[in-house]
Amino acid sequence: MPCLHHWLDASVARAPGAVALTDPGRGEIGYGDLGHLTDRLRDRLAALGVGAGDRVGLYLSKSIDSVASIFGILKTGAAYTPVDPGSPPWRAAFILTDCDVRVAVVERAFVAALEAEAAKLGKTLRCLVLEEVGGGRGLAAALDAADRGGVAPVTPTADPGLDGLAYILYTSGSTGKPKGVMLTHRAATTFVDWCSEVFQPTAADVFSSHAPFHFDLSVHDIYVPLKHGARLVLIGEDLGKDPGRLAELAASERISIWYSTPSILSLLAQYGRLERHDYSALRHVLFAGEVFPVPRLRAIKALWRGPRYWNLYGPTETNVCTYYEIPDQVPEDRTDPYPIGWCCSHLRSRVVDLDGSILTGGEEGELVIAGPGIMSGYWNLPERNAAAFFTDPDGTPWYKTGDLVVEEPGGVYLFHGRRDRMVKRRGYRVELGEIEAALSGHPQVREAACVATAGPDGQVTIKAWLASRSGGRLSIIELKQFCMDRLPHYMVPDAFGFLDTLPRTSTDKTDLQALKALG
Amino acid sequence: MDQIIQPVKEYILSTYLKGEDPSALKDTTPLITGGILDSLGTLELVSFLEQRFGIQLEAHEVDAERLDTLQAIGSLVKSKTATV
Numbered sequence: 001m002p003c004l005h006h007w008l009d010a011s012v013a014r015a016p017g018a019v020a021l022t023d024p025g026r027g028e029i030g031y032g033d034l035g036h037l038t039d040r041l042r043d044r045l046a047a048l049g050v051g052a053g054d055r056v057g058l059y060l061s062k063s064i065d066s067v068a069s070i071f072g073i074l075k076t077g078a079a080y081t082p083v084d085p086g087s088p089p090w091r092a093a094f095i096l097t098d099c100d101v102r103v104a105v106v107e108r109a110f111v112a113a114l115e116a117e118a119a120k121l122g123k124t125l126r127c128l129v130l131e132e133v134g135g136g137r138g139l140a141a142a143l144d145a146a147d148r149g150g151v152a153p154v155t156p157t158a159d160p161g162l163d164g165l166a167y168i169l170y171t172s173g174s175t176g177k178p179k180g181v182m183l184t185h186r187a188a189t190t191f192v193d194w195c196s197e198v199f200q201p202t203a204a205d206v207f208s209s210h211a212p213f214h215f216d217l218s219v220h221d222i223y224v225p226l227k228h229g230a231r232l233v234l235i236g237e238d239l240g241k242d243p244g245r246l247a248e249l250a251a252s253e254r255i256s257i258w259y260s261t262p263s264i265l266s267l268l269a270q271y272g273r274l275e276r277h278d279y280s281a282l283r284h285v286l287f288a289g290e291v292f293p294v295p296r297l298r299a300i301k302a303l304w305r306g307p308r309y310w311n312l313y314g315p316t317e318t319n320v321c322t323y324y325e326i327p328d329q330v331p332e333d334r335t336d337p338y339p340i341g342w343c344c345s346h347l348r349s350r351v352v353d354l355d356g357s358i359l360t361g362g363e364e365g366e367l368v369i370a371g372p373g374i375m376s377g378y379w380n381l382p383e384r385n386a387a388a389f390f391t392d393p394d395g396t397p398w399y400k401t402g403d404l405v406v407e408e409p410g411g412v413y414l415f416h417g418r419r420d421r422m423v424k425r426r427g428y429r430v431e432l433g434e435i436e437a438a439l440s441g442h443p444q445v446r447e448a449a450c451v452a453t454a455g456p457d458g459q460v461t462i463k464a465w466l467a468s469r470s471g472g473r474l475s476i477i478e479l480k481q482f483c484m485d486r487l488p489h490y491m492v493p494d495a496f497g498f499l500d501t502l503p504r505t506s507t508d509k510t511d512l513q514a515l516k517a518l519g
Numbered sequence: 520m521d522q523i524i525q526p527v528k529e530y531i532l533s534t535y536l537k538g539e540d541p542s543a544l545k546d547t548t549p550l551i552t553g554g555i556l557d558s559l560g561t562l563e564l565v566s567f568l569e570q571r572f573g574i575q576l577e578a579h580e581v582d583a584e585r586l587d588t589l590q591a592i593g594s595l596v597k598s599k600t601a602t603v
Contacts, residue, residue, distance in 0.1 A: 241558035244578040263559075271562055426559075476539040477548055477555065484554035492554040495537060 001162055003185040004192075005074035007227040009035060009157065015229050018203065022233045023064045024249055027135030031229065034068060037136055039157070040143045041072025041105075044128070046155035050102050052077030052164060057096040057104030057125070058213065059114065061085050062236045064136035066213060067222060069105045072139075077158030078102070079165035081180070082213040085110065086237055087488045091178065093117035095170045096125055099180050099379050107133055162186035168379055169216055169316050171429050172491070174421065176437025180379030181316045183219075190346040190372040191319045192223045197345065198310075198323065199257065199284050203229040206253055206281065210235045210246075210260040215428075216316040217288060220259055240264070247272030254281035258307075261427025262292035269299040279304055288312035288320065289427030291337045291415065293458030298330045313340035313415070316429070317375040317388070317399050321347050322367075322413055337458075339412045340405070347371035350398070351407050356390050359407075364416050367405045368398040375399065421512075423452040425460045428490040435464065435493060438486045442479070444468050447502045449510045450493060464493040465502060465515050473498045523572070523600075524593045530567055531589075535560060546590040551583045561586060568592070574599040 002010070008031075011020070016032030023029075029037070050056055056073040058080050060066040066082075073080040081099050083092040085107070093114055096104050106114060106127045118125050128146070130138040146152070166185045170178040195201070207225040209232050211217035225232040233253045239245055247268055250258065265287055268274060285300075285307045292311065301309065314321035324341025343349035350358050351365040359365040368390070374397070377385040389397045404416040421432045432450040439448035447467040454460050468474050476496050483492040497518065503511040524546060532541055535555050550556045556564060565581050568574065574596065585595050 238582070241561075242578055242581075243562070267559070267562065271566075473538070475543050476536050477543050477553065480554035481549070484552070489554065489557060492557070494535075497538070 002189070003074070003160060003162065003164065004166055004188055004223055005038075005071050005157065006159075007189075007192075007223065008038065008071050011226055011229040015203065018229055019231050020226060021064050021067055021136075022231060022253065023135055024233065024235075024239065024253070027064065027137070029064050029068075029136050033136070034064075034071070037068045037140060037143075038071035038075055039154075040152075041069060041139065042075035042157060043152040043155050044143055044146055045072060045076045045078070045103060047152040048103050048126070048128070050076045050078050052158050052160045054078040054102040055081050055099045055165075055168060057101040057106070058082040059085065059092055059096070059104055059106040059110050060130065060133050061107060062209070062213065062234050063133040063138070064234065065130055065133040065139040067232075067234070068136055068139050070213070070222065073105075074166065075157045076155070077160040077164060079167050079182075081168045081170070082218075083170070084212060084214045084488055086212075088484070088486055089113035090117045090120070090486065091488070093121060093123075093125075095178055095180070097121050097123040098177075099168050102126065103128055105130065107138075160185065162189065165376070167219075169214055171316050172422070172431040172434045174431040174433035176434050178434075179381055179384060182376045182379055183319075184376055187319070187373050187375065188219055188223065191219065191344075192227060194320070194344050194346045194373075195220055195224045196227070199224075199286075201225065201228045201230055201257065205230040205256045205283070207232045208235060208250065208255050208258045208260070209233065210240055210258075210264060212237065212240075215289075216314075216319050217259055217261075219319055220286070224257075241267075243267040243271040244273065247274050247277060250282070251277035251279055256281045256283045257286070258282060258284070259286040259288070261289040262287050262296065263290065263426040265292070265300045266296040269296065269303055272303075274303040280306060282307040284308050284310060286310045286312055288314070290424040290460075291458060294330065294334050294337060296458065297326065297338075301326075301330060311338050311341060313413075314369075315401055315403070318347065318369045318373055318401070320344060321349065321369045321373065321401075324412065337415070339408065340415045341413060342411055343369075343413075344373070347373050349413070351405055351413075352400075362407055362409075364404055364406050366419060367401045367403050367413065369401060370396050370398045423460055423462070425452075425462065425490050428488070430462070430491050432462070435462065435483070435487060435491050438483060438491075439464055439466065439479075441486070442474075442482055444470065444474055447510075449502050449512060449515055451512055451516045453516065461494040462491075463495040463497060463515075465497045465499060465518070467499050467501050471500055520593050520597065523596045524589045526571060527564075527568070527592055527596075528589055530571075531555065531564070534563070544589070546593075547588050549587050550589075551587045556586075564592075568596060572596050572600055 012035035209221040309326035503514040
């Protein structure tokens with residue numbers, strides 16, 4: 001059975017001249033050239049001692065260079081750990097040192113801050129530095145420069161086997177530190193095969209890559225098109241949040257399979273002036289990451305009328321595990337969000353109560369998932385792993401999603417919320433505990449607690465309640481800057497409130513319900 | 520310039536900085552890189568500027584550099600209204 005990178009080589013062999021990746025405004029690369037570039041990185045990394053069982057960090061803006069780096073890493077048999085280029089450097093340093101990468105492929109602009117933050121952790125990182133990225137030229141130049149000190153010997157592409165780790169994606173951690181979700185080639189390829197089965201992609205398709213590579217939506221975006229010899233259009237960080245330019249790009253590149261969060265689709269409907277363009281190439285619109293409020297879904301469907309719409313659901317730990325096709329007509333009076341749907345064919349699902357007993361009568365319970373697509377565990381967090389799974393008498397591990405669902409007749413699941421304090425903000429996963437941990441590090445903050453509320457339009461806002469050491473108010477501008485320096489931008493609270501002390505429950509925990517009631 | 524900056528300042532204080540001391544928001548306070556405006560907030564600010572000042576901002580004009588401070592916003596709006 002092939003691993004992820006074997007699919008690329010198969011597509012290279014089938015159609016070396018076909019365009020694999022488009023990096024808008026910066027160039028494109030054909031399958032043959034992409035195969036060659038990834039082979040060169042494989043050889044260089046192997047010369048640096050990278051092989052099966054290792055991790056390699058990826059700290060690059062989205063580009064042909066970053067996709068080629070991913071495949072170069074996989075070809076050594078190692079797993080890649082992508083970090084968010086927009087996150088504070090300490091977080092990148094924490095992640096790359098936490099999973100002990102043998103080498104990190106890093107853009108020059110990030111190197112100094114990364115090394116300084118790693119030094120604070122008492123660690124050093126071995127970096128393969130790309131002076132710039134875009135069009136694949138930065139990676140090629142870095143490899144040329146390294147070759148001047150001695151050409152890297154050709155190393156065969158590794159076969160780590162389906163049980164080999166393919167990537168580690170870090171998500172928000174409730175203790176204040178991100179946690180690494182480990183996924184094997186088996187987990188990734190079974191998911192990609194499921195996508196092939198349901199969406200029937202062909203080499204003629206053009207895919208969007210909107211999600212950043214540290215986000216699990218990217219697994220679909222990168223591997224489905226390259227498996228099928230299709231073309232992938234990379235949407236970088238700045239372009240990705242600009243609905244006007246996104247709207248133009250989706251039309252001019254003739255994108256046929258679009259995948260993003262509902263938030264982005266809402267922005268496109270609201271600000272993209274979509275009526276100006278021709279979207280006749282669009283076949284499928286996939287969305288995931290958060291609930292799509294029905295009025296907003298109706299808005300995008302009214303503007304993009306041709307494609308089929310799919311609600312995909314699943315945490316990073318399982319990737320997509322349930323799916324639901326939105327009917328052609330969304331009734332005018334419907335306000336309830338659509339179901340998260342049916343379990344994907346490569347996985348198994350159950351609804352269980354707190355004791356793990358299976359619920360079959362349509363009661364609310366936790367959704368648990370088994371099958372080849374689930375994670376192997378969290379990197380180096382044995383206690384979290386013990387809590388994340390339960391094992392059937394026959395030895396089958398089930399991942400506990402923490403999501404509360406109800407099974408409707410016919411096996412379709414409705415999403416009812418979370419068991420814990422994880423929230424989704426614009427599709428990003430946010431542990432409120434991570435924000436509280438950061439705020440608690442502020443010299444003037446004595447206590448911090450965050451509450452999230454969803455507005456009538458489904459938009460989630462986060463309010464931080466603080467008790468300061470002086471008992472007075474703190475500058476909100478200064479607090480937001482403090483958060484920006486320590487947290488990813490999507491975790492910065494929308495609002496702040498101040499109290500002399502935070503309310504307590506009878507068991508002496510912060511009374512979050514009382515804080516919610518304060519508004 | 521104050522005629523431009525003052526209403527923008529009031530808009531940002533009332534929309535994104537509820538409860539903040541108005542004097543803490545300086546003309547040079549970073550709005551986007553300082554975490555006050557996120558990407559959605561930036562789009563909403565652009566809509567506000569277009570409506571309030573009757574201008575049309577093109578995609579290339581609304582980057583973080585041109586909108587990151589009240590001062591920069593003032594210059595951008597002034598350059599647009601001057602050419603109308």
